[in-house]
Amino acid sequence: MTANAVAAVMFVAITLYAVFAGADFGTGLWDLLAGGAKKGAPMRRLIDKALGPVWEANHVWLIFVFVLLWSGFPRPFATIMRELAIPFWLVGLGIVLRGSGFAFRKFAPTLQAARLAGIVFAGSSLFTPFFLGAIAGAIASGRVGAGITNEVIWLSPTSILGGILATGTCAFLAAVFLTEEAERSGNDELTEYLRKRSLIAGAVTGLISLVGIGVLASDAPTLFDGLTGRGTPEIIIAAIAGSFTMVMLAQGYTRRARFGAVVAVGAVMLGWGFAQFPWILVDNVTIADGAGHPATLTALLVAAAIATVVVVPALILLYTLVDKDQLGH
Amino acid sequence: MSSNLLFAADALLPARNQMAISLGAHIILACFGVAMPAMLFVLHRKGVNGDDAALELAKRWSKISGVLFAIGAVSGTILAFEMGLLWPGLMEQFGDVVGLAFTLEGISFFVEAIFLGIYVYGWGRLPAMTHQLLLLPMIISGMSGTFFIMSVNSWMNAPTGFEIIGGQVVNVNPWAAIFNEAVFLQYLHMLLAAYMVVSFTMVSVYALGWLRGKRDRLHRLGILVPLTFAVIATPIQPIVGHFAGQAIADRQPIKLAAIEGLADTEESVPIFLGGYFDGTEVVNGIEVPIPGLASFLAQNSFDAEVVGLNDVPVEDQPPVNIVRYSFQIMVGIGTGLAMLSTYVGYRWFRHRDTFLDNKWMLRAFIPTGLAAIVAMETGWITTEVGRQPWVVHEVLRTEDAVTNGNWVWFTLIALTVVYIAMFSAGYGVLRSMSKRWAAGETDLESPYGPARIQELVA
Ligand code: HDD
Ligand code: HEM
Numbered sequence: 001m002t003a004n005a006v007a008a009v010m011f012v013a014i015t016l017y018a019v020f021a022g023a024d025f026g027t028g029l030w031d032l033l034a035g036g037a038k039k040g041a042p043m044r045r046l047i048d049k050a051l052g053p054v055w056e057a058n059h060v061w062l063i064f065v066f067v068l069l070w071s072g073f074p075r076p077f078a079t080i081m082r083e084l085a086i087p088f089w090l091v092g093l094g095i096v097l098r099g100s101g102f103a104f105r106k107f108a109p110t111l112q113a114a115r116l117a118g119i120v121f122a123g124s125s126l127f128t129p130f131f132l133g134a135i136a137g138a139i140a141s142g143r144v145g146a147g148i149t150n151e152v153i154w155l156s157p158t159s160i161l162g163g164i165l166a167t168g169t170c171a172f173l174a175a176v177f178l179t180e181e182a183e184r185s186g187n188d189e190l191t192e193y194l195r196k197r198s199l200i201a202g203a204v205t206g207l208i209s210l211v212g213i214g215v216l217a218s219d220a221p222t223l224f225d226g227l228t229g230r231g232t233p234e235i236i237i238a239a240i241a242g243s244f245t246m247v248m249l250a251q252g253y254t255r256r257a258r259f260g261a262v263v264a265v266g267a268v269m270l271g272w273g274f275a276q277f278p279w280i281l282v283d284n285v286t287i288a289d290g291a292g293h294p295a296t297l298t299a300l301l302v303a304a305a306i307a308t309v310v311v312v313p314a315l316i317l318l319y320t321l322v323d324k325d326q327l328g329h
Numbered sequence: 330m331s332s333n334l335l336f337a338a339d340a341l342l343p344a345r346n347q348m349a350i351s352l353g354a355h356i357i358l359a360c361f362g363v364a365m366p367a368m369l370f371v372l373h374r375k376g377v378n379g380d381d382a383a384l385e386l387a388k389r390w391s392k393i394s395g396v397l398f399a400i401g402a403v404s405g406t407i408l409a410f411e412m413g414l415l416w417p418g419l420m421e422q423f424g425d426v427v428g429l430a431f432t433l434e435g436i437s438f439f440v441e442a443i444f445l446g447i448y449v450y451g452w453g454r455l456p457a458m459t460h461q462l463l464l465l466p467m468i469i470s471g472m473s474g475t476f477f478i479m480s481v482n483s484w485m486n487a488p489t490g491f492e493i494i495g496g497q498v499v500n501v502n503p504w505a506a507i508f509n510e511a512v513f514l515q516y517l518h519m520l521l522a523a524y525m526v527v528s529f530t531m532v533s534v535y536a537l538g539w540l541r542g543k544r545d546r547l548h549r550l551g552i553l554v555p556l557t558f559a560v561i562a563t564p565i566q567p568i569v570g571h572f573a574g575q576a577i578a579d580r581q582p583i584k585l586a587a588i589e590g591l592a593d594t595e596e597s598v599p600i601f602l603g604g605y606f607d608g609t610e611v612v613n614g615i616e617v618p619i620p621g622l623a624s625f626l627a628q629n630s631f632d633a634e635v636v637g638l639n640d641v642p643v644e645d646q647p648p649v650n651i652v653r654y655s656f657q658i659m660v661g662i663g664t665g666l667a668m669l670s671t672y673v674g675y676r677w678f679r680h681r682d683t684f685l686d687n688k689w690m691l692r693a694f695i696p697t698g699l700a701a702i703v704a705m706e707t708g709w710i711t712t713e714v715g716r717q718p719w720v721v722h723e724v725l726r727t728e729d730a731v732t733n734g735n736w737v738w739f740t741l742i743a744l745t746v747v748y749i750a751m752f753s754a755g756y757g758v759l760r761s762m763s764k765r766w767a768a769g770e771t772d773l774e775s776p777y778g779p780a781r782i783q784e785l786v787a
């Protein structure tokens with residue numbers, strides 16, 4: 001029971017990471033596509049402004065997921081790290097490059113240096129979510145902990161799907177967030193540009209999800225059963241919220257679109273969680289079997305309660321200030 | 330199985346080196362996360378009370394912190410990955426023992442990162458009073474974060490909060506693991522080290538500027554404010570270190586034997602400086618002319634018995650020379666800095682009016698930042714290498730914790746290259762920031778900002 005509660009807390013943290021850090025990662029694509037130094041300057045300044053105050057806080061969700069996983073489920077954690085070491089190293093590389101690239105670009109001494117830092121930042125923002133998605137795909141398709149040695153488990157069909165979906169979702173979230181940000185800053189041209197890109201990213205990601213259903217049915221049967229069973233409500237919510245977002249975007253209601261996008265992505269992530277219940281490593285280790293010592297699980301719930309009291313109000317303060325344009329450069 | 334063993338043996342050396350490099354790099358940045366908010370707070374307060382130079386300095390240092398925190402956070406993330414990627418055998422068995430400390434540390438990071446975001450980006454927008462108060466949660470979370478991470482490390486030195494029955498880890502008590510015997514002293518020692526590293530580094534930089542003729546209020550504050558922290562923290566450090574040494578005499582006597590280069594258990598043990606441990610004794614060292622000093626420092630009695638390395642089999646002994654040299658460098662630097670701090674304190678009370686007129690004192694400040702960093706790094710080497718061959722003292726051997734991955738040489742090289750690039754770029758960025766400030770820029774607009782892009786894109 002406590003194990004399930006810890007797993008639930010962990011999934012909530014994964015969801016928050018996906019939504020908030022996802023939007024941060026997704027800016028990489030739009031940064032890359034923004035054009036030359038002069039033409040792309042407004043977009044890059046917008047991205048600087050949007051990410052600056054929040055990206056570190058958003059990033060900590062990943063740390064939180066990590067520590068919950070190794071404290072609550074030490075043996076599955078070790079299995080994951082052993083079998084998925086390569087994609088995790090690539091994620092680590094991406095995180096280092098993205099964080100330092102972003103921090104250095106803003107204060108770069110020359111335009112050349114800023115370009116280099118910008119490419120490092122944007123490129124790594126693009127590939128990192130792919131590998132995170134591939135990791136999720138490997139676990140969700142029942143390949144982690146199964147003792148598979150004759151295939152690269154993070155390049156299976158579900159992993160590739162997971163990677164592409166993660167990248168697309170990040171790009172979509174970022175476009176929607178940035179559209180709202182651009183509108184708030186009063187730049188109509190940029191708002192319009194981003195609004196169109198949001199629609200395209202949304203349509204493409206939605207389409208890939210539909211194709212993905214077929215992939216999951218054949219390659220990740222347990223997850224597929226879960227999604228069509230216990231996870232159905234979330235998937236329906238996600239579909240509705242996704243369509244709502246598209247309509248709001250089409251009509252230019254950027255704040256509502258942002259709300260819809262958050263709900264849609266959040267619902268997909270939670271749906272995944274419900275769908276893979278009761279497994280921690282799908283098909284191989286259940287939450288109950290993989291759980292660590294009960295005393296620690298209880299303590300982790302205490303820690304989660306502390307986090308709720310301490311961290312959540314602070315986060316709300318941060319986002320409120322950002323939303324009210326109280327934080328500048 | 331046999332191929333796993335082969336790989337395991339292969340991975341141990343690069344894995345250790347990789348851990349040492351990533352920790353050694355992260356810890357410098359982490360110090361800024363821990364100690365910078367307190368210095369900012371002093372400056373910001375002065376600024377709110379009307380001192381414009383102090384306010385400007387706080388603003389600059391907060392921008393520097395923003396850059397350092399960013400690479401601190403990403404290098405910390407690498408460490409979190411490495412705990413699992415390099416040492417799955419450790420996390421698998423003890424992840425739930427030390428996990429609570431890590432989780433509480435995660436909460437501290439959260440608080441730190443959130444308020445950092447608000448603080449660094451709040452200039453000119455938030456009310457001055459509120460803005461300054463944002464530093465308080467950062468000061469506290471820096472302290473609590475250090476406590477929890479040090480709790481993990483001290484637990485590796487003094488493992489508690491579990492039992493091993495039939496090869497299984499049972500009866501886990503994560504709270505007992507956090508409040509292990511070693512945590513208090515190690516925490517205090519590290520906290521002081523963090524304040525020393527940051528304050529001496531800032532003093533070094535601003536003393537150099539002063540000597541080069543930048544004698545304005547900004548530089549005066551840039552020396553005096555961190556110097557105050559340094560002068561308070563530094564003399565306490567050797568005292569805490571001394572007690573830490575006494576604690577390991579009881580808990581990890583073999584580590585102490587390595588620190589002293591003592592092969593066999595003896596009474597009335599002297600201390601040798603320098604020299605070389607050849608496997609049986611220290612040769613070519615300088616003997617400190619106080620008989621039984623080592624016995625006294627370890628046990629408070631000049632003829633007490635001190636345990637030697639050969640108390641345990643050779644395969645349970647750490648490498649001696651690295652540990653000895655590291656320890657002596659740390660203590661040497663610590664003693665030197667404590668003497669300098671005492672002089673500074675004296676001068677402040679006797680010659681306050683002409684305090685910064687003493688060129689020799691200012692010259693002496695220049696190497697102190699680097700010295701404090703070296704002391705901290707060698708302190709870590711003492712602790713970590715001195716614990717070998719154990720990753721968890723007398724419970725889990727490092728070779729049994731390491732990954733069997735065959736990629737470790739590769740990731741070691743990649744990490745080294747990436748970190749060298751990251752630190753060089755970071756250094757370049759900080760240099761350019763300081764040059765632009767010196768040239769009179771205040772807002773440091775990005776190269777693609779409207780004001781600068783016109784001049785850059787011809
Ligand atoms: C500015 C940094 C600094 C300075 C000046 C000193 N130390 Fe230190 N020392 C550290 C920074 C440090 C450290 C990096 O923070 C360590 C590593 C782990 C720890 O708890 O603290 C450490 C470890 C450490 C240990 C090993 C503790 C263990 O393994 O459990 C001992 C015995 C000492 N120190 C003793 C001293 C003494 C007697 C000093 C007298 C001058 C001294 N240190 C100065
Ligand atoms: C004595 C040792 C350490 C101290 C004092 C310390 C302290 C800190 C501090 C104060 C921060 C936040 C400020 C910043 O972002 O720069 C930080 C970041 C971080 N540290 Fe360390 N750390 C230590 C060792 C470790 C170790 C061993 C790990 C590995 C598990 C680790 C993991 C992290 C992580 C994951 C972050 C990033 C948090 C974020 O995203 O903001 N640290 N560290």
Ligand code: HEM
Pocket residue numbers: 345346348349352353356416419478479481482706709710713714716717719720721727
């Ligand atoms: C407080 C957080 C820390 C934790 C949890 C931690 C943990 C570890 C672990 C798991 C290892 C590998 C196993 C071993 O060799 O025993 C290690 C090795 C090492 N660490 Fe630490 N460490 C910490 C802080 C540091 C810092 C700040 C340094 C800075 C220099 C450091 C220096 C080293 C070195 C040099 C080794 C290699 C020892 C050897 O292989 O001989 N450690 N540490």
